[in-house]
Amino acid sequence: MTTRLFGEPVQRREDPRLITGRGRYLDDLGAGALAAAFVRSPHAHARILDVDVSDALDVDGLVAIYTWEDLPGALAEPLPLLIPHPALTHGRTAYPLAREIVRHVGEPVVMVVARDRYLAEDACALIRVGYEVLKPVVGLEEAAGGAHLVHDDVPGNIGAHLVQEVPGPGGETAREAVDAAPHRLEFRLDVERSACTPLEGKGVYARWDADDASLRVYSSTQTSTSVRMAIAAKLGLPLPKVEVVAPDVGGGFGVKIVHPWPEEILVPWAARLLNRELKWTEDRREHFVSSSHERGQVQHVRVGFDDDGRLLGLEVEILHDHGAYTPYGIIVPIITSTQLLGPYKVGAYRVEFSSVYTNTVQVTPYRGAGRPQGVFCMERTMDKIAAYLGRDRTEVRAANFVQPDEFPYDQGLTFQDGRPLIYDSGDYPEALRMLKELIGWDSFPEEKARAAAEGRRIGIGVGCYVEGTGVGPYEGGHVQITSDGRVHVSTGLTSQGQGHETVFAQIAATELGVPIERVSVVTGDTRRFGYAVGTFASRAAVMSGNAIALACRKVREKALRIAAEALEADPRDLEITDGMVHVAGAPSASIPLATVAVLSNPLRYAFDEEAKRATQFAGPASDDRPPVAEGEEPGLEGRDYYSPVRSTFAAGMHAAIVETDPDTAEIRILRYAVVHDCGRLINPMIVEGQIHGGVAQGVGGALYEKMVYDEHGQLLNASFMDFLMPYATEIPRIETAHLETPSPLNPLGIKGAGEAGVIPVSAVLAAAIEDAEGIPIDRMPISPSDLHTLRRSR
Amino acid sequence: MKPPPFDYHRPATLGEALDVLAEAGPGGKVLAGGQSLIPLLNMRLAAPARVVDVNRVPGLDGIEAGPSGVRVGALARHAAVERSPGAAAAQPLLRQALRLVAHPVIRNRGTVVGSLVHADPAAEMPAVLALLGGAVRLASLDGEREVPAAEFFTGPMESAARPGELAVSAFFPALPARSGTAFHEVARRHGDYAVAGVAAAVTLDDDLRISAARVACVSVGPVPVVADVTAVCGPRPAASVAWDAVAAAVRDLVEPEGDIHATADYRRHLTGVLAVRALRDAASAAHGEES
Incomplete structure (x- = not known):
C-alpha cells in the first residue's frame, strides 16, 4: 500500500462534519453566556453630544452598559494600526467605542450586556444618543477634493501617497517613454466597492477563570495567535494567561484577518469585569456597516506602445477609497500598484496612488486584495491596445509576456511584504496556449458569426494575472x-x-x-x-x-x-x-x-x-x-x-464567453475557462474548489455586487436582499486545466491558490461583454440596467 | 436582528383567531408562512404588540379548483398551489407565476394569501390576482367581505385588510375558452423580486384573432399596474400584431421609479419587452388550447 498522498485528489476530511451540521461555529458555543449588542452610529459623520441610558435601565435582564468613558488604560486608546508604512503619513484607526466623533454609519458607540441577545437589543433600542450631524464625505473624487474632512487633522483626506517608478531599458522615465511611443492611449477606469461577506459573520466568546486568573477566548478569526497578543496587551494580561481558539469558521475572505476588532477586546474585557461568560455574534446588518469593504478605486491610465502592441511605458494614477480608517495600512493599494503588472514586461512604469478617507466603512483586504483592480487596469489596457491596433487580444498579451527563460524576473518594485517583486517561476506562453485551446479561442469568430445570424450577441474575453502568494x-x-x-x-x-x-x-x-x-x-x-x-x-x-x-x-x-x-x-x-x-x-x-x-x-x-x-x-x-x-x-x-526569503508567484489565465440579450440587456455567462498554475498541487480537487469559489466571488464583483452609499453616507443595500451575492444559479460551470511550474523557493515547490479564482474575473467579463456589444466597458460591476444605459448613450 | 417583544397567540379555531385579532386591533399581526413578517420583525421594521399565528387554525389550507376558478385558503403554501394539478388546469397562470416566486424553500413555507396581504408591488401573486380580476375574502367578528383585486391593493405594502380582519382565502377566476396566459420577468438573480415583470392573459375569438388582451406589470408602480391592450392587439391574429406598438403602449402606461438595481428608463423599456414576450406566449398558449 502506498502512503504517497501528496498530489492526490483526497476527499476533504472536514466535510462530513461541516455538511452534516456537526461543525462548531462561534455561535454554537457558550449556550449559557450573556450576550452583547451594540448601539451603532446612524450617521456617517457626527459629534456625539450625550448618551442617555435611563430608559434602557428598565429592561429586565440588562447587565451592563458601557461607553468610551468606561474603558480603562490601553482599551481607551485607538485600535492598533497593524501595518505601518512610511507613505501612510496620516494613518488613523477607530476607538473600540466611539470617542466624541463617529465617522461612518455603523461605528460602535455603546456596548450593552444582557441576559440574552433579544434583551440586549431591546436595551439598545432604548438608548438615546444625541448627535450633532457633521458634513459627510462620500465618493472618492469628492473626498480627494478635500472640501470637507473625515479627520480634522488629515488635510485633503489623503491618508497616504506613494509613487513607485521603474525606468525603461534605456533609463527613460515612464512619462518620457509614453510621450516618445509610436502610439498612446489615455483613459479612466472605475471599480466599485464590494465586500467579503462570509456566510458566518464575526463573533467572540470569552470565559474568564477568576480562580486561575486566565482568559479563554473563542473568535471567528483568521489569526488566533495575533488576537491573543492583542487581547493580552489591551487587557494587561500575561500572555500565558490568555488562550485564543478559532473554532470552525464559516468563511473569512480577508475581513477576519483584521484584528483586534472592537468586539474582540471589549467582550473579553467585559467578561473579566463581570466575571461572566459573554458572547457577541455579529448579525448581517452589523457585518455590512461595521466590518470592512474593499475594491473601490478610480484609475487614470496613460500607455505608450509600439506597432506590435509591446508596452514601452505605462503611467497609472490610482485614487483608492480607504473608508474612515486604515487599520490594515495601505496593503491593498500597494498590491494593486505592484500586481497590476501581471505576467508582462511593461517597459518604463510609474504608479502613483492616493489613499483617501471617506465617511464609509473602512477598506481592508478582501480575497484578491487589490489585485482584481490592478488586473482590471492592465487587462483593459491590453484590450484597448489590441482594439487600437486591430490585432488579436491574445497576440498583444503574448508580445508582452515575461518568457520562461527569464526567471527569476525582477519587476523592480517593492511588494507587500517589503521585499523585491521578483517572480520565481512560471510559463505564461504555455498557459495562454492551454487556455486558448480550452475555450476554443481561434474558432470563436465563426461561432460569433453563427450566433449573430440567429440574432444573438455573444462575446469572448481573456484575462491574465500573476499573484504573489505565501508572504x-x-x-x-x-x-x-x-x-x-x-x-x-x-x-x-x-x-x-x-x-x-x-x-x-x-x-x-x-x-x-x-x-x-x-x-x-x-x-x-x-x-x-x-x-x-x-x-x-x-x-x-x-x-x-x-x-x-x-x-x-x-x-x-x-x-x-x-x-x-x-x-x-x-x-x-x-x-x-x-x-x-x-x-x-x-x-x-x-x-x-x-x-x-x-x-x-x-x-x-x-x-x-x-x-x-x-x-x-x-x-x-x-x-x-x-x-x-x-x-x-x-x-x-x-x-x-x-520562513521564505520572499513571496512565490502563482499565475493564471481565464477566458469567458458571454451572451447579452439584445432586448433585455441581461448578461449570461455561457462558458468559463481557467488555466491555473500554483506550482506543485497538493490536492487538485481542493485547488479546483478554491478556483470555483474564487470565480464565483469574481462573478459577484463583476455582475452583481456593489456597496450603494447615498450622499449622506447611508449604505442603501445593507442586506442580502439588496446586496446581490450571486447564487449557485448565477455561476456557470467552470472548466479548469492545471499547469505546474514548481516554486524553487520552498521545499515542496508549491505556490498559493486561495485567492486566484477571483482575481481576473471582472477584467475577463468586461472584455467579453465589450466583445459582444462593441461598447467600451470601463466600469465594473455592470448590471443589465447599466448595459441598457450604455446602449442608450452609444 | 432580534425582534422587539410581542405577545404570541396561537388560536386553535377561526373564531378564536378573530377574537384575538379584534382585541389586538392595529397592534395585531397575522403570522402564516412568515416569509415577510419574520424578517420585518427581526430587522425591527415592524413591532406588533401581538403576533397571531394562524397555522393551527383548521380549514384554512384548502385549494378548491373548479370551472369558475381556484379558491386558495390562507394557509395554502405556494408550493402546494404550484403542485396542484387542479389549480393548474383551472388557472394555468398560478403555476406559471409561482415558479417565479422566490426559491423552493421559501415557497414551501410562504403562502399565496400572505403574499397578497403583504401587497409588495414587486411580487408576482398580487399581479396575478389583479390581472385575473380576482378577490380576497376577509373575515372578522363582523362577518366576511369579499374585496375585488382592484380595491384590495391600495399602495406599496398596503392592502384593504383592516385591523381585526383575517384574509381567509383568495379567488383566482378561470378565463374563458381559447384563452392563454404567461408570466415573464427579469430578476437580478434567480428567485429575486423582479426588476420588471409582466403577466399576460389573451383570449382568441372564433377566427383565432385576439379578442381580449390584458397585462399586469410588477415593480413599475405602487400597486400592480393592469392594462387592457385589446385595442392595440386585436382583433387580429398574433402573427400580424404590431408588437412594437404594443410595447410602446404598455411603456406609456407605467410610471416606474429608479432604484439601486435599475433605472426608471430601464424598467420602462423592460416592461415593454416583457409585455410583448408574455402576450405572444399567452396567445400561443391560447392557440394551443384550441388545437
Missing part, C-alpha cells in the same frame, strides 16, 4: 507521534473551510509514511501552537504546508535513529511504509512507529502494555548512557518553521 514572515508546524501510533499535527494559522485538515494531513502522511487515517490536524488553537501569523494572502499551504513538512522530516529522522538502534541497522537503510519502520528491501526487519514512539520516551511508570517496553527493567538499555541521550528530548515529536 512571510513565517509559519510553524508541530508533529507528534504518540505511543498509539497516531500522528498529531498542529499549526498556528487558522482555517475557514479551505481544507487544511486534509492537505496538511496529506503532507504529513506522505513525509512520515503513515496512513492518512492516523493523522489529525489542529489549526488556530493557541493552546496547541503559539507562534503564527495567520491565514491570508494565499499563504496557508505554502507557509504551514512547508513548516509541517520540515517538522515531519525532523520527526522522521528521529524515528529512524531510534528504530535503527532497535533493529540494529543503519538508519540510512531504513524506510517507513504504512506506519512501519523497516529495512529497505527487508520488510520482516521492522518496527511499528507506535513502538518507536514508546521507545522515544524512557518511562519509570508503566500505565499500559506498550508503556512497559519503555520502563527501566524492560530492555537491554545501555548502562553507561543516560536514558535520554545528550542533545535528545523525550518523545517522538518535532517542531519547525518555514
